Amino acid sequence: MTPSPRCEPTRSRTGEPVRHLRRSANSASVRARERSEHLRTAERFARRSRRAARPAAGGPVSFDVVVAADLDWGIGKDQSLPWPKLRGDLRHFKRITSTTETKGRRNAIVMGRKTWQSKEVGECPLPDRLNVVVSRSALAVPAGVVLAHSIDEALAAAAAHDVESIFIVGGAGLLVDALEHPELRYVYLTRIDGHYDCEIKMPDLDARGFVRVAWEGEQSGEEHGVRYRIERLRR
Numbered sequence: 001m002t003p004s005p006r007c008e009p010t011r012s013r014t015g016e017p018v019r020h021l022r023r024s025a026n027s028a029s030v031r032a033r034e035r036s037e038h039l040r041t042a043e044r045f046a047r048r049s050r051r052a053a054r055p056a057a058g059g060p061v062s063f064d065v066v067v068a069a070d071l072d073w074g075i076g077k078d079q080s081l082p083w084p085k086l087r088g089d090l091r092h093f094k095r096i097t098s099t100t101e102t103k104g105r106r107n108a109i110v111m112g113r114k115t116w117q118s119k120e121v122g123e124c125p126l127p128d129r130l131n132v133v134v135s136r137s138a139l140a141v142p143a144g145v146v147l148a149h150s151i152d153e154a155l156a157a158a159a160a161h162d163v164e165s166i167f168i169v170g171g172a173g174l175l176v177d178a179l180e181h182p183e184l185r186y187v188y189l190t191r192i193d194g195h196y197d198c199e200i201k202m203p204d205l206d207a208r209g210f211v212r213v214a215w216e217g218e219q220s221g222e223e224h225g226v227r228y229r230i231e232r233l234r235r
């Protein structure tokens, strides 16, 4: 495992992968305001949502999926996201994957090799979470990042690191298997209200019997003329 020269501190501090990564130049003041408006409530939602997700020692390891998809279940294009940056969704992603109930613990995010290499992630681990990359090959990853060769190996590796919760964050290659997995708990879905020119599509959750379940963290937003809704689903 070798440190990636692309993950120098300047970049990794601002680097928040996939739909979580990018921030504007005046982000400091905007972030401060957002924190005062949203943070306490939303973190409470995130903690509550997750109480049952802790890996049981030696037992099956449950996980959640976090993903954003358009109305045709499109999720990616050109190794990136097909829609403009949606700050509300980026906040949601960061919050749900980072918040822990116990101080000093952290969560794990599990991603496919192409998502790891996508423009947003750029092979730089997301801060404050254990990053697990899934590939069938012997991929070189930076120190601190875990390479796994299957979803089950990724779940076991995350549990061995004593994480509090595990989130599979895409892309579609990984989701195909994750959505069939018996230990899948919830899908946190950001539904983008539009049709985008996507190369990568995830499985149709309606056709697979997933339904929306009550969740205090549900929210809607509109940015750059793009409307979206963040929901929690279960099969």
Ligand SMILES: NC(=O)c1ccc[n+]([C@@H]2O[C@H](COP(=O)([O-])OP(=O)(O)OC[C@H]3O[C@@H](n4cnc5c(N)ncnc54)[C@H](OP(=O)(O)O)[C@@H]3O)[C@@H](O)[C@H]2O)c1
Pocket (backbone or CB within 6 Å): 018, 019, 066, 067, 068, 069, 074, 075, 076, 077, 078, 079, 080, 081, 111, 112, 113, 114, 115, 116, 118, 119, 120, 134, 135, 136, 137, 149, 150, 151, 169, 170, 171, 172, 173, 174, 175, 177, 200
């Ligand atoms: N909208 C969103 O929420 C979201 C989230 C994440 C990503 N994305 C977008 O989605 C695109 C990338 O997704 P993708 O579907 O092309 O690729 P991906 O799922 O990120 O990666 C696919 C690769 O992961 C490995 N892999 C997948 N399933 C595996 C399994 N069960 N066991 C072992 N290895 C497995 C394989 O790597 P090897 O080929 O190395 O064996 C496979 O080629 C990008 O455009 C990205 O921006 C969007």
